[in-house]
Amino acid sequence: xxxxxxxxxxxxxxxxxxxxxxxxxxxxxxxxxxxxxxxxxxxxxxxxxxxxxxxxxxxxxxxxxxxxxxxxxxxxxxxxxxxxxxxxxxxxxxxxxxxxxxxxxxxxxxxxxxxxxxxxxxxxxxxxxxxxxxxxxxxxxxxxxxxxxxxxxxxxxxxxxxxxxxxxxxxxxxxxxxxxxxxxxxxxxxxxxxxxxxxxxxxxxxxxxxxxxxxxxxxxxxxxxxxxxxxxxxxxxxxxxxxxxxxxxxxxxxxxxxxxxxxxxxxxxxxxxxxxxxxxxxxxxxxxxxxxxxxxxxxxxxxxxxxxxx
Amino acid sequence: xxxxxxxxxxxxxxxxxxxxxxxxxxxxxxxxxxxxxxxxxxxxxxxxxxxxxxxxxxxxxxxxxxxxxxxxxxxxxxxxxxxxxxxxxxxxxxxxxxxxxxxxxxxxxxxxxxxxxxxxxxxxxxxxxxxxxxxxxxxxxxxxxxxxxxxxxxxxxxxxxxxxxxxxxxxxxxxxxxxxxxxxxxxxxxxxxxxxxxxxxxxxxxxxxxxxxxxxxxxxxxxxxxxxxxxxxxxxxxxxxxxxxxxxxxxxxxxxxxxxxxxxxxxxxxxxxxxxxxxxxxxxxxxxxxxxxxxxxxxxxxxxxxxxxx
Numbered sequence: 001x002x003x004x005x006x007x008x009x010x011x012x013x014x015x016x017x018x019x020x021x022x023x024x025x026x027x028x029x030x031x032x033x034x035x036x037x038x039x040x041x042x043x044x045x046x047x048x049x050x051x052x053x054x055x056x057x058x059x060x061x062x063x064x065x066x067x068x069x070x071x072x073x074x075x076x077x078x079x080x081x082x083x084x085x086x087x088x089x090x091x092x093x094x095x096x097x098x099x100x101x102x103x104x105x106x107x108x109x110x111x112x113x114x115x116x117x118x119x120x121x122x123x124x125x126x127x128x129x130x131x132x133x134x135x136x137x138x139x140x141x142x143x144x145x146x147x148x149x150x151x152x153x154x155x156x157x158x159x160x161x162x163x164x165x166x167x168x169x170x171x172x173x174x175x176x177x178x179x180x181x182x183x184x185x186x187x188x189x190x191x192x193x194x195x196x197x198x199x200x201x202x203x204x205x206x207x208x209x210x211x212x213x214x215x216x217x218x219x220x221x222x223x224x225x226x227x228x229x230x231x232x233x234x235x236x237x238x239x240x241x242x243x244x245x246x247x248x249x250x251x252x253x254x255x256x257x258x259x260x261x262x263x264x265x266x267x268x269x270x271x272x273x274x275x276x277x278x279x280x281x282x283x284x285x286x287x288x289x290x291x292x293x294x295x296x297x298x299x300x301x302x303x304x305x306x307x308x309x310x
Numbered sequence: 311x312x313x314x315x316x317x318x319x320x321x322x323x324x325x326x327x328x329x330x331x332x333x334x335x336x337x338x339x340x341x342x343x344x345x346x347x348x349x350x351x352x353x354x355x356x357x358x359x360x361x362x363x364x365x366x367x368x369x370x371x372x373x374x375x376x377x378x379x380x381x382x383x384x385x386x387x388x389x390x391x392x393x394x395x396x397x398x399x400x401x402x403x404x405x406x407x408x409x410x411x412x413x414x415x416x417x418x419x420x421x422x423x424x425x426x427x428x429x430x431x432x433x434x435x436x437x438x439x440x441x442x443x444x445x446x447x448x449x450x451x452x453x454x455x456x457x458x459x460x461x462x463x464x465x466x467x468x469x470x471x472x473x474x475x476x477x478x479x480x481x482x483x484x485x486x487x488x489x490x491x492x493x494x495x496x497x498x499x500x501x502x503x504x505x506x507x508x509x510x511x512x513x514x515x516x517x518x519x520x521x522x523x524x525x526x527x528x529x530x531x532x533x534x535x536x537x538x539x540x541x542x543x544x545x546x547x548x549x550x551x552x553x554x555x556x557x558x559x560x561x562x563x564x565x566x567x568x569x570x571x572x573x574x575x576x577x578x579x580x581x582x583x584x585x586x587x588x589x590x591x592x593x594x595x596x597x598x599x600x601x602x603x604x605x606x607x608x609x610x611x612x613x614x615x616x617x618x619x620x
Contacts, residue, residue: 096441096467103466104417111414116557116581117427122573124565126582131406131589155465156413157406247426255434263432271426272436279441 003032003291004042006060009049009069011036017069020284021047028288030295045291050075057081064294067287068304071145071276072225074198077306086304087290090144093279101223101275102149102193103156105247109191109219110135110158114245132157136188140205141195141224142168142175143310145276149193161185165201186213191221197310198225208233217244223275226251231262238267249275313342313601314352316370319359319379321346327379330594331357338598340605355601360385367391374604377597378614381455381586382535384508387616396614397600400454403589411533411585412459412503413466415557419501419529420445420468424555442467446498450515451505451534452478452485453620455586459503471495475511496523501531507620508535518543527554533585536562541572548577559585 007014007021014036025032040059046066048054050073057066058081065085068076073088108114111129135158139150142164154160154172161174163185168175176185182205186192192214196202206220207230220243222229231252237243247269248262254273262268290300304310317324317331324346335342350369356376358364360383367376368391375395378386383398418424421439445468449460452474460472464482471484473495478485486495492515496502502524506512516530517540530553532539541562547553557579558572564583572578600610614620 093441096443097439100417100439100442100466101421103413104421104423107410107414107417108423111411113414113418113423114427116579117424119580122566122568122570124582127584128587129407129410129584131403132410133406152466156410156462256432258432260432269426270429272434274437274439277438 001031003030003044003295004038005032005034005045005047005291006038006043006054006063007034007036007047008052008054009047010051013049013069016280017047017284020280021287023281024284024288025291027285028292030288030291032291045294047287048076055079055081057083060084065290065300067290069278069283069287071278072198073304073310074225077304077309085300086306087300087302088304088310089278089283089286090302091278091283091286093282094276095145095148097279098145098195098223098276099148099152101249101271102195102221103152105221106137106153106158106191106193107156109221109245109247133159135159135190136161137191137193138163138185138189139173139193139195140164140182140185140228141197142170142173143195143197146193146195149195161188182210183213186210187215189214189218191219194220194222194224194228196224196228198227199309201309203227204230204233206230206234208236211237211242214242216242218242219244220246220248222246223249226254235261235265238265243267245269247271249273311341313340313354313605314348315342315344315355315357315601316348316353316364316373317344317346317357318362318364319357320361323359323379326590327357327594330590331597333591334594334598335601337595338602340598340601342601355604357597358386365389365391367393370394375600375610377600379588379593379597381588382508383614383620384535387614387619395610396616397610397612398614398620399588399593399596400612401588401593401596403592404586405455405458407589408455408505408533408586409458409462411559411581412505412531413462415531416447416463416468416501416503417466419531419555419557443469445469445500446471447501447503448473448495448499449483449503449505450492450495450538451507452480452483453505453507456503456505459505471498492520493523496520497525499524499528501529504530504532504534504538506534506538508537509619511619513537514540514543516540516544518546521547521552524552526552528552529554530556530558532556533559536560536564545571545575548575553577555579557581559583 048066049069137158138161139146142162147170150162150173163176167177205228245267249271358376359379447468449456449472452472457480460483464470473486477487555577559581
């Protein structure tokens with residue numbers, strides 16, 4: 001039997017994904033019609049990007065699952081026409097890229113690399129950075145990405161604390177949870193990394209009150225989601241010195257508008273949403289694995305709980 | 311029996327090392343007179359920094375070993391009055407610090423972090439850095455420091471090649487050696503890290519000819535020794551674009567003179583010899599371990615082969 005798989009993403013993504021998806025389908029021995037347009041009632045699976053034109057899922061009466069190309073699902077979980085299973089993308093290539101980006105920026109803050117890069121005089125000023133074992137890094141969010149980052153930073157030698165809403169366990173990492181755990185985690189965060197999903201419960205996780213709990217001169221790295229931070233509170237904390245520096249990869253509005261104060265704040269590094277790039281070859285394999293599971297009657301992986309929002 | 315241990319380093323180092331050394335001696339159960347001055351003929355061990363006033367070892371007729379506080383021994387191996395065993399410092403704290411510094415600067419180059427730090431306009435320009443697995447990093451020198459850096463970069467996912475004069479093996483690392491091996495290693499060095507000792511054979515390892523073997527736009531990180539690089543050749547290669555950027559922590563003359571062209575070259579980051587800091591607590595344990603071995607008749611660790619020069 002030939003499956004009908006609809007590719008519902010911006011047309012320019014087709015060029016990136018067509019070959020990897022066809023290769024992964026062939027490798028899995030799945031015969032499929034993979035196309036940008038198909039009669040809705042004949043579609044078996046929908047490969048999906050939330051910014052595609054497909055916003056009304058009701059005509060797709062036969063479809064077994066929506067397989068998201070993005071890690072983020074906040075733009076689709078509220079879609080009431082979507083009643084079939086939704087899987088988010090957990091791409092091993094994306095995870096590796098995130099781990100690398102987070103590791104790079106944590107090391108940069110840890111070593112004070114900006115001091116050397118930005119030096120304009122010819123002053124030889126030796127300093128001894130602490131060892132990683134003397135540095136406390138806190139990861140907010142212990143999903144696939146947060147846990148992978150926590151493990152890497154632990155293996156480099158950092159003193160890593162992780163926090164999540166519900167209890168989790170990551171080897172070598174002090175894991176805290178709940179509201180009291182968040183306060184304790186932030187109180188020891190010399191460097192805080194935000195990898196929470198964007199849900200109503202996580203919005204403004206960093207706000208006036210929680211930023212005040214952090215050690216003076218703390219640094220913030222946000223490769224997670226823009227709404228995790230109350231932007232006005234962060235700008236004020238940077239101004240007062242409570243937060244020494246922030247590196248932000250995600251924003252409430254993207255691209256970040258050219259008049260946004262983050263661009264010109266000397267204590268902020270803006271990166272253009274590059275920490276979490278899905279890599280087509282590895283992502284295609286994940287999509288096809290879920291199609292294989294659907295056809296074999298096995299449970300889908302990376303299913304979204306739409307009540308929790310992730 | 312009480313041992314007489316001479317601390318022969320600049321007096322200001324005494325404040326840093328006295329307590330860690332006394333603590334380590336006490337932990338090892340060694341009774342010792344540890345002092346800045348002792349009658350030479352009564353000294354059993356010399357804790358040594360090559361820049362100390364002690365340059366004539368002949369009066370120390372009873373001494374069993376010179377225990378160097380520095381990893382570098384090039385300023386003492388040529389001293390013909392030194393005929394007893396010389397141990398170099400292999401400090402686990404120094405090694406950790408070196409691994410962290412190298413990891414930080416490799417990640418910085420890998421991710422192109424300078425682009426984001428130095429951005430002065432408000433241009434949102436997405437880019438996808440390659441994954442570490444697609445990035446070739448070459449470590450020249452596979453001693454204690456080079457091997458530790460190679461292992462860490464491998465565990466992050468980089469494609470790591472190591473080179474040493476004589477054959478060595480490091481798990482997960484492609485190890486090359488000899489003159490032909492150097493050519494092959496450099497030809498694949500998108501990022502090269504220099505961790506060779508300073509010996510007559512390693513001087514100007516990077517010169518006009520060897521730099522030309524590297525891929526165009528390669529990056530160089532030197533936390534090893536200043537004389538490993540022909541400075542004029544590097545400046546010319548930066549100028550031509552053959553080398554995209556260099557991060558230099560060590561120099562032929564330190565502190566780097568204020569009129570040195572490295573300070574003003576926009577393609578060079580100068581760091582003030584901070585990659586290889588000896589950490590007194592862990593270093594004192596290494597010194598005392600060698601004293602324990604000397605008294606127990608066991609072989610010293612980290613002995614210098616003065617013919618090789620390291």
